[in-house]
Amino acid sequence: MAPRATWKGYIRLAELAFPVSLYAGATTSKRVSFHIINRKTGNRASREYIDEDTSKPVDREHQVKGYETGEGDYVILTPEEIAAALPESDKTISIEGFVPLDEVDTVFLDKPYYLAPADGILGETFAVLREGMRRRKVAAIGKAILFKRARTLVLRPEGPGLAACSLNYNYEVRPASEVFRDLPDLKIEGEMLDLARHIIETKMGEFDPRSFDDRYDQALAELVKAKAEGKEIKVPPRKREEKVVNLLDALRESAKAAKASGSKRAASGSKSQAASRRKAG
Incomplete structure (x- = not known):
């Protein structure tokens, strides 16, 4: 079944405007997910909001944001006040400019996300x-109202269509300098x-x-299957990570392992090619 568009609108570039459909570029639907179950009854449990002072449940009609x-x-x-503050969508991705892809x-x-021409449009x-x-x-930088939020998007060519990705705002991204401030400037030679x-x-x-x-x-999928089949589940003890005593020795060992792994891959590739030649002959 063909994927369903999650948004339909237009791309606008200067005086040009053309209809497009936007599709989700990733999904979590295939991940293993769980429900919260009451161990005593085996029934599914649901969440509810509790008043911190009275310890009583708060009905939906009394729930407001503060x-x-x-x-x-x-x-x-109130929900009406919040709705009034949200920007109205004009269903348009406005291209603001272009930047080199590697920037x-x-x-x-x-x-x-993915962008394609709207249904039935050449x-x-x-x-x-x-x-x-x-x-x-180059990549295009565009602005749009998507799913009740003002978004900045980066668009780039992807096969016969465009790949798009919403961008975090500058205030949302932590500067690397905050994390790396105290790291020493080591010279490795x-x-x-x-x-x-x-x-x-x-x-x-x-x-x-x-x-x-x-x-x-x-x-998780294998665990669920084993449990459903009534198999006994044994939890193995966690392995402790070994500390690296000497960095140079560790690098030497890693280099040996990498070289051995590369040799095995090369040998396997040679065998596969030889087998293919025999079949072709």
Whole structure:
């Protein structure tokens, strides 16, 4: 079944405007998820809001949002007041400008999406923009109201369409200097640097998301299956991490392991190629 668009509107660039459909670029629907169950009854439990002073449940019609201005002091906002403050959507992604692809800092990336010409639209203008961006190797910066929030988006060519990603605002991103402020400026030279380079070179490859395994989710799925089949679950003891005593020795061992792993991959690749040649012959 074809994916369903989560938003439909227009891309506007200067005097150009053309209809597009936006699709979610990622989903968590395939992850293992759990419900909260009452162990005594086996029934599913639900959440409710409790008044901190009276300890009594608060009915939905009495639930309002409040902003704390001081300890125990709140400014109460009604749903109507909040709705009035939200920006109205004009269903338009306005292109503000273009930047080189490699200038987009990944720490600002938030949620991924895909953009395609709207249903039934040939999309010639869409294709012109996409190809122009592809050939210049640039990304577009656009602004839109998405899902009741003002968003800045970065758009880049992706196959016959566009990939888009909402961006975190500058005030939301913690500066790296705050985290790295107290790190010493160490100069790494000599054998340690050579070993590090060797390890990197033997581990070099291509970015392939298909090789990324969600081992935790897979383990949960296997655990659920075993439990459902009535199998006994044994919890193994946690392994303690070994401390690295000598960095140089550890690098030497890592380099040996990386070299051995690379040799095995090369041998396996040679065997596969030889087998393919025999089949072809």
